Amino acid sequence: MTGIKKSLWTVLSIMLVAALALAGCGSNGSNAGSGKGAGTGTNSDGRNNAEEPAKQETITMMTTGWWTTAAPEEYGKKIEEATGVKVNFVLAPTNPDDMVAKKTTILSSGDDTVDILFTNDELITAFSRAGYLEPLQNDVMTPEVAGQFSEQYLKDIATYEGQIYSVPSFLEVLALWVNQELFNKAGLKPPTNQDEFLAAAKALTKDGVYGYGGSWEKSYVFNEIGTFINLFGGDYFDWTNPKTQQALQFLYDMANKDKVTPLAQLADIYDPMIQKFIDGKYGMIYMYSGAIPTFEKAGKFGPGKLEMVPIPTFETDDMFMASWHYVLSKASKKKEASKKVLQYLASKEGQLAYSELSSRLPARLDIINDPNFKGVGVDYIRGYIANSTLRGRPLVPQTMEFVNGIGSIFQKYVSDENDLSKTVELAQKEIERLAKR
Numbered sequence: 502m503t504g505i506k507k508s509l510w511t512v513l514s515i516m517l518v519a520a521l522a523l524a525g526c527g528s529n530g531s532n533a534g535s536g537k538g539a540g541t542g543t544n545s546d547g548r549n550n551a552e553e554p555a556k557q558e559t560i561t562m563m564t565t566g567w568w569t570t571a572a573p574e575e576y577g578k579k580i581e582e583a584t585g586v587k588v589n590f591v592l593a594p595t596n597p598d599d600m601v602a603k604k605t606t607i608l609s610s611g612d613d614t615v616d617i618l619f620t621n622d623e624l625i626t627a628f629s630r631a632g633y634l635e636p637l638q639n640d641v642m643t644p645e646v647a648g649q650f651s652e653q654y655l656k657d658i659a660t661y662e663g664q665i666y667s668v669p670s671f672l673e674v675l676a677l678w679v680n681q682e683l684f685n686k687a688g689l690k691p692p693t694n695q696d697e698f699l700a701a702a703k704a705l706t707k708d709g710v711y712g713y714g715g716s717w718e719k720s721y722v723f724n725e726i727g728t729f730i731n732l733f734g735g736d737y738f739d740w741t742n743p744k745t746q747q748a749l750q751f752l753y754d755m756a757n758k759d760k761v762t763p764l765a766q767l768a769d770i771y772d773p774m775i776q777k778f779i780d781g782k783y784g785m786i787y788m789y790s791g792a793i794p795t796f797e798k799a800g801k802f803g804p805g806k807l808e809m810v811p812i813p814t815f816e817t818d819d820m821f822m823a824s825w826h827y828v829l830s831k832a833s834k835k836k837e838a839s840k841k842v843l844q845y846l847a848s849k850e851g852q853l854a855y856s857e858l859s860s861r862l863p864a865r866l867d868i869i870n871d872p873n874f875k876g877v878g879v880d881y882i883r884g885y886i887a888n889s890t891l892r893g894r895p896l897v898p899q900t901m902e903f904v905n906g907i908g909s910i911f912q913k914y915v916s917d918e919n920d921l922s923k924t925v926e927l928a929q930k931e932i933e934r935l936a937k938r
Contacts, residue, residue, distance in 0.1 A: 558838040559587040562827075563604065564619040565595075579854045584841045591615065608633035608830055616833040617842065619670070621825050622658050622893060623900040628828065629661040630898050635829040635836060636664040641843045649849075649865045654822045657893025667826035668847045669864035670855055673791045674885050675724055675821040676809040683710065683784045691810040695732075695751075698785075698813050702761035705784035712761040714783030716774040717915070719908030720901065726752070726911055727821060727894055728787050734816035737895040738936050740928040744816065746921060753915050767912055778807065789823060793878045794860070809881040812889050822891040824864055897936045906931045 564573060573590035581587050593600045601624065607615050608628060620628070628634050638647065642665040647655060650669060659667045679691050683705055692698035702712030715725050729752055730737050735745030755762045766774065771788070778786050779799045790809065796802035812818040827846050829839050845851040852863035862869060862876045869882055885891075897903045907928060914924040 557587055558585065558835070558841075559589060560616040560833075560835050560839050560842060561589045561591060561614060562617040562619065562842075563591050563593050563607070563615045565593055565600070576855065576858050580842055580845060580851075583845045583850065586838045586842050588842060608832070611832040613830070613832045613834050616830060616835050616839045618828050618830065619825055620828060622823055623896055625658055625667050625826055625828065626896040626900065627898040629664075629666040633831055634666045635831050635833070636666060637668065637829065637840075637843065638665040640840055641847055642668060646847050649867045651822060651864075651866060651891040654824075654891050654893050658824075658896070659826065667828045668843055669824040669826050670846070670852075671824055671859065671861035672864045672869065672882070673789045673823045673862075674882060674891065675728060675787055675823070676790050676881070676885060677812055678778065678786050678788050678792075679808055679810050680778065680781060680784050681805050681808050683781065685805070692813045693811070694813050695815040698815075699755075699759065699761070702755065702785065703759060706761045710782055710784065711763055712784045713755060714774055714777055714786045715762060715766050716769045716771050717767045717912065718770045719912055720905050721770050722908045722911055723904045724821065724894065725787055726907070731817060731819040731821070731892065732812070732815040738932055740925045740932070746925065749911075749914065749921060749924065753921070756915050757917070764915065767916070790862070790878055790882060797877070809878070809885070811884055817890075818888060819890045819892050820885065821894050823894070895936075899935050903931070903935045906935070
């Protein structure tokens with residue numbers, strides 16, 4: 502493949518990545534400010550001049566509308582106070598496809614008008630492999646700083662060929678949630694292993710309630726497939742692995758043999774799954790901790806209601822973590838000033854500032870584990886961190902093509918269009934085609 506064709510293929514592949522849109526609003530603006538520099542001299546008319554303001558360093562950050570519940574200027578003020586660098590914020594398009602296209606165009610064209618971009622796990626995977634980002638491990642994500650984040654997550658998502666390319670901003674875990682009211686009525690405790698998980702699902706399945714609920718729409722089931730493959734100790738990129746196949750068989754049996762989860766959820770994304778859980782139609786679901794505000798708003802979050810519980814240990818208790826990240830464009834001509842800002846964003850102070858303005862839990866584990874930190878839901882997350890390994894999702898540069906392809910193959914399997922052997926064959930071909938390029 503020629504260099505031109507290869508570059509074109511890379512750009513087109515990245516533009517296929519669809520980012521998950523989060524509803525919200527934001528505003529675009531900048532924070533005024535100036536610095537003073539010492540200096541005297543003589544004007545052309547012979548008068549001594551006063552001290553002249555030093556030229557302030559200014560960088561541009563592209564972010565999203567839901568990035569913080571406060572106006573970007575409020576966060577910009579905190580950044581400026583800490584670093585002396587002024588940040589001009591520009592908003593990325595709200596439509597996921599347009600957002601991906603915009604960021605890809607900026608980075609692939611060498612556009613130096615944007616220095617730092619705020620982006621998700623999927624695009625980190627794509628952009629780092631395309632060579633669009635500046636490595637950060639030497640002066641931002643140093644060993645001392647990186648050691649305060651999840652080591653495995655940084656390895657899975659932020660690192661490529663030994664280089665760290667991003668600063669995670671917040672932490673969400675894909676947790677097991679239980680409807681404690683249903684568990685209490687059935688005289689059950691949250692499951693701690695595979696047998697207890699299935700037993701609880703069976704006991705709760707009655708009177709229009711399913712013991713387990715999911716979102717098995719082809720572009721969403723990716724997370725659940727990966728969760729159960731983790732639990733069984735399998736490998737998402739190797740469907741010939743017997744443990745991976747055990748996970749697939751378990752999901753199939755829940756729907757078709759044990760009938761503790763409905764096949765109708767093949768059409769469900771997160772929203773209907775969450776609503777059914779709130780309405781008491783599901784006993785257990787796997788969902789990100791970012792759902793806490795939704796459950797709180799419904800008056801359902803907390804002890805005795807809808808709760809996160811420790812991941813049951815099948816063979817492992819690994820779990821997925823997700824975040825959005827700050828990355829530095831390789832084309833930036835303001836790398837020194839940008840790295841000052843990134844150092845602050847990776848610091849304890851910077852992470853706390855973002856947490857306060859966004860109501861999200863910080864990505865730094867030293868903050869999460871600090872008993873004086875009182876973020877909403879943090880006690881649940883501490884339990885997860887103490888007892889589980891936080892992993893990044895198995896992503897490839899052509900993320901949505903991969904996600905949709907595997908999702909479609911899984912749907913045909915649980916719908917009895919293909920048996921397990923055929924499913925493994927088809928999935929492995931898709932993996933070889935996309936994940937191992």
